[in-house]
Amino acid sequence: xxxxxxxxxxxxxFVRHRLAMGSAAMLGLVALAAAAxxxxxxxxxxxxxxxxxxxxxxxxxxxxxxGTDELGRDVLVRLxxxxxxxxxxxxxxxxxxxxAGTVVGLVAGYLGxxxxxxxMRITDSVIALPLLPLLIVLAAIDLExxxxxxxxxxxxxxxxxxxxxxxxxxxxxxxxxxxxxxxxALRRRPFVLAAxxxxxxxxxxxxxxxxxxxxxPIIVATTLAAGQIILLESVLSFLGLGIQPPIPSWGNLLTNxxxxxxxxxALAFYPGIMIxxxxxxxxxxxxxxxxxLDPRAQRR
Amino acid sequence: MIRYxxxxxFQSLVVLGVMxxxxxxxxGLMPGDPxxxxxxxxxxxSAVDAARLRALYGLxxxxxxxxxxxxxxxxxxxxxxxxxxxxxxxxxxxPALGNTARLLGAALILSLAVGxxxxxxxxxxxxxxxxxxxxLMAFAGVSVPPFWLALLLIIVFAVVLGxxxxxxxxxxxxxxxxxxxxxxxxxxxxxxxxxxGGHTRYARAAMIExxxxxxxxTARAKGLRPTRVVIGxxxxxAMIPVVTIVALEFGYLFSGALITETVFAFPGMGKLIFDAxxxxxxxxxxxxxxxxxxxxxxGNFLADAAYLxxxxxxxxxxxxA
Numbered sequence: 376x377x378x379x380x381x382x383x384x385x386x387x388x389f390v391r392h393r394l395a396m397g398s399a400a401m402l403g404l405v406a407l408a409a410a411a412x413x414x415x416x417x418x419x420x421x422x423x424x425x426x427x428x429x430x431x432x433x434x435x436x437x438x439x440x441x442g443t444d445e446l447g448r449d450v451l452v453r454l455x456x457x458x459x460x461x462x463x464x465x466x467x468x469x470x471x472x473x474x475a476g477t478v479v480g481l482v483a484g485y486l487g488x489x490x491x492x493x494x495m496r497i498t499d500s501v502i503a504l505p506l507l508p509l510l511i512v513l514a515a516i517d518l519e520x521x522x523x524x525x526x527x528x529x530x531x532x533x534x535x536x537x538x539x540x541x542x543x544x545x546x547x548x549x550x551x552x553x554x555x556x557x558x559x560a561l562r563r564r565p566f567v568l569a570a571x572x573x574x575x576x577x578x579x580x581x582x583x584x585x586x587x588x589x590x591x592p593i594i595v596a597t598t599l600a601a602g603q604i605i606l607l608e609s610v611l612s613f614l615g616l617g618i619q620p621p622i623p624s625w626g627n628l629l630t631n632x633x634x635x636x637x638x639x640x641a642l643a644f645y646p647g648i649m650i651x652x653x654x655x656x657x658x659x660x661x662x663x664x665x666x667x668l669d670p671r672a673q674r675r
Numbered sequence: 676m677i678r679y680x681x682x683x684x685f686q687s688l689v690v691l692g693v694m695x696x697x698x699x700x701x702x703g704l705m706p707g708d709p710x711x712x713x714x715x716x717x718x719x720x721s722a723v724d725a726a727r728l729r730a731l732y733g734l735x736x737x738x739x740x741x742x743x744x745x746x747x748x749x750x751x752x753x754x755x756x757x758x759x760x761x762x763x764x765x766x767x768x769x770p771a772l773g774n775t776a777r778l779l780g781a782a783l784i785l786s787l788a789v790g791x792x793x794x795x796x797x798x799x800x801x802x803x804x805x806x807x808x809x810x811l812m813a814f815a816g817v818s819v820p821p822f823w824l825a826l827l828l829i830i831v832f833a834v835v836l837g838x839x840x841x842x843x844x845x846x847x848x849x850x851x852x853x854x855x856x857x858x859x860x861x862x863x864x865x866x867x868x869x870x871x872g873g874h875t876r877y878a879r880a881a882m883i884e885x886x887x888x889x890x891x892x893t894a895r896a897k898g899l900r901p902t903r904v905v906i907g908x909x910x911x912x913a914m915i916p917v918v919t920i921v922a923l924e925f926g927y928l929f930s931g932a933l934i935t936e937t938v939f940a941f942p943g944m945g946k947l948i949f950d951a952x953x954x955x956x957x958x959x960x961x962x963x964x965x966x967x968x969x970x971x972x973x974g975n976f977l978a979d980a981a982y983l984x985x986x987x988x989x990x991x992x993x994x995x996a
Contacts, residue, residue, distance in 0.1 A: 500690045503923075503975045505967045507930030508948045512698065512964065515952050517706040606820055610934060613822050614949070626820075633826060633938065636841075640830045647823030655818035662814075 388667040395663020398656035405653055409458035416452045444631075444642060454645055457623040461650070464539055464608050464618070469601035471543040476550025476600075477586075477593055483551070484558025485581050495555065502548050507610070513541050514616035534619040538611060542604045549603075550596040557592045561585050591668040595661050602657030609650045625650045676983060683979055687972040694968050699742045702957050708734055712758070712955060755958035759951070764962045767947070772966070775932055775943035778859070782866035783928065787921070790871045794878025795913075798886065799905055809875060816872020821931055825865040825938040832861060842940040862939045869931050870924075877920045878913070885913040915985045922978030926971040 390396060408415075419440075433443040441450040483494040514537065518528035527533065561567060562585070570580050611617035612626025620627055625646040632643035710728045714720045720728075729735045733744065748755070754764040797809040833841035840858050885891065886909055894908045895901075933945030940946070944963060951960035 496686065503690070503926060503972055504694070505926045505929045505964075505971045507933050508945070508952075508964055508967055509698075511933075511949060511952055512701050512705075512960075515706075516701060516704040520704045520706075602818065606818070609820050610822060613820075614934075614937065629823065629826065633829075636826065636829060637834055640834055643823070643826045643830065647820060647826065650820045650823065651815075651818060654820070655814055658814055658818050 385667045389663060392663040392666060394659045395667070398659040398663070401652065401656045402660065405458060405649070405656075406462060409455055409462055412452065412455035412459055415455055416449075419449060419452065441645060442641065450642070450645060453623045453628060454625075454649065457625045457628050457646060458649060460535070460618055460622060460624040461605055461608060461626070462653070464535065464542065464624070465601050465605035465653075468539045468543040468546060468604045468608070469597055471539065472546030472600050472604065473550050473593060473597040475543070476547035476596065477554050477589070479547065480551040480554025480556075481558050481581055481586065481589065484555035485562050485585055486577065487559070487562065491555070494551075498548050498551050506545050507607075510541050510545060510607070510611065511614065511616055513544070514538070514611055531619075531622065534617065535622065538608055538617045541611070542607045545607055546600040546604050549600055550593065553592040553596045554589055557589050558585055561588055591665075594668065595665045598657055598661035598664055602654040602661070605650065605657070606654050679983070680976075680980060683976055687976050691965070691969055691972055695746070695965055696742055698961060698964050698968075699745060700738055702961050703738055703741075705952070705955065705957070707955055709758075709957065710734060749962075754962045757951075757956055757959040759954050759956045759959070764958050767959060768944075768963060768966060771942060771944045771947040771963075774941065775929075775936070775945065778862055778866065778935070778941065778943055779928055779932055781859070781863045782870065783921075785863065785867040786870040786874050789867075790874030791878045791917070793871075794875040794880075795882050795905065795910070797875070798879045798882030798913075799901070801883065810879070813872040813875040813879070816868065816870075817876070818872075819869070821865065821869040821934045822938050824868055825861070825935060828861050828865050829938075842938070858941075862935050862941050865939070866928075866931055866935045869935075870928065873924070873927075874917075874921065877917050881913040881916045882909065884916075885909045888912075915982065918985060919978045919982045922974050922981060925974030929967055929971060 435442045441454065444450055444453065479494055479498065483491040483498075518533060518537070519525055523533075567580060567584055570584050575583075608617055608624070609626035609629075612624045613629050615627070615630055618624035618627050620630075628646040629643060632646070635642055708729075709732065710725050713728065714725060726735075733741055756762065757764050757767045760767045793809050793813075797806040800806050829841045832839040839860055841861070842858075882905075886905075891904060891909055894904045899907070929945065932943060933949060935941065936943045936946035937949050944967060948960060948963045948967065950956070951963060
């Protein structure tokens with residue numbers, strides 16, 4: 376049976392899952408809109424950074440489809456640029472978390488014994504911690520004291536890379552646990568025993584024989600982690616610890632919105648609805664992928 | 676059982692010890708140090724004086740040595756002074772802890788009161804319209820940014836309707852109990868709404884799992900009414916994993932409290948930690964973070980103990996269960 380023949384029922388199940396299909400379409404649309412941010416900027420003739428103090432809090436108009444903010448900047452263009460940043464952080468950190476979690480889960484699940492016990496104790500301990508306060512500390516530390524040059528620490532992109540690392544630190548545990556459970560089930564399967572009998576070492580067996588069979592838990596866990604990570608990034612940026620202005624992100628667009636809540640509540644609405652829609656789409660997508668790829672796990 | 680629990684307690688203490696060192700180390704990596712703060716308060720301090728002050732306070736020592744000194748003092752009950760509040764750290768901490776306990780307690784009870792029945796109803800009618808609707812709401816609940824939810828509540832109830840205060844705490848202004856309760860409505864509502872979704876999903880999953888088991892089929896085969904089967908037979912068993920997950924969620928709930936308290940300017944532990952970190956109040960931030968960590972670990976320990984107590988099927992023979 377070819378790989379294609381195996382995938383086919385999964386694809387059919389996925390297509391039948393209307394919510395997941397809708398979510399995939401929705402995420403595609405958001406990504407497309409974010410990618411098209413410079414085009415929209417050009418079409419509107421409104422630069423994302425252009426401050427216009429004579430045109431503050433403007434209502435929606437053809438020139439500014441969603442109006443302008445407290446500095447007279449176009450809300451739509453800022454929202455789209457914020458989407459680029461939030462999606463970039465979410466996807467990069469989700470991939471990083473997936474890699475770290477896969478390595479930990481694979482090694483723990485396949486090797487078992489003391490290494491498994493140690494790695495899982497560490498994973499459980501990280502899950503048990505009050506994560507947000509600790510991440511706030513990490514977000515507040517001074518990069519210069521870690522040995523980065525003052526130039527690198529103060530550069531515009533430092534906040535971007537720092538937040539990727541921080542939210543990835545929070546996201547790897549889910550992946551590690553799911554991957555470990557699957558690796559544990561695989562280690563006694565005949566094809567793994569056959570490879571062992573042929574004299575393959577543990578590293579080779581893990582990479583060549585076990586890892587490809589872990590695709591389902593890895594894909595599902597990464598999708599769910601992406602949603603959680605976007606949510607976490609928005610929280611940290613909202614608190615002023617994530618992406619630093621003038622770089623817009625969906626989280627930090629809401630930072631000022633609270634102070635302006637009495638005069639223009641609409642400013643607080645748009646970035647939040649974007650975060651909400653994106654995160655719920657990732658969650659539906661993860662759920663749908665799980666049902667499509669692993670129907671046994673979700674027999675309801 | 677005693678052996679298992681004491682091993683778990685020991686493990687929690689090890690984690691707490693490791694975290695105290697990690698947090699202490701991270702505090703040292705925050706921008707500035709106490710002497711920098713003195714210099715910013717008094718520009719006349721010369722570089723030589725600054726170096727002398729650093730030596731006086733032991734700030735020039737390696738981090739392991741400073742940690743040792745702090746630990747010795749902390750274990751003897753001296754946690755230092757809060758810089759921003761100019762009071763001993765514990766004096767600042769206790770009232771905040773009480774406020775957060777009330778906030779979390781109210782939100783937990785309310786979200787369980789709504790989430791558990793909703794999850795159980797959904798589980799007893801899988802693939803029905805009700806299940807679909809409840810599931811959709813639960814997904815929305817776990818996907819909504821908690822601070823945005825808080826902002827929306829402020830917009831609706833404080834800005835548009837003008838019926839509730841947007842933040843702060845009434846009791847400080849000298850109002851009575853009802854005045855204080857008015858200030859608590861929005862924070863509690865926001866934290867409750869943020870956790871209902873998760874509780875609904877756990878209850879639904881656990882109930883579906885239980886309803887699939889043989890003893891439920893037997894009960895149904897005996898001809899019992901469906902409500903009787905669900906409430907009399909399945910519920911107790913389904914609640915075992917739910918109790919565990921809810922207790923394990925303590926760390927998550929605490930993170931939620933930090934967001935809620937910050938948005939509503941509610942004087943609890945979360946806001947205290949946030950302000951202490953932002954304001955370079957090292958002693959307070961360190962102690963408050965350790966308190967939060969210790970409480971979370973305690974919550975997890977209690978979850979384990981509750982699980983053992985509720986489920987007599989668990990064997991204590993396997994040491995690493």
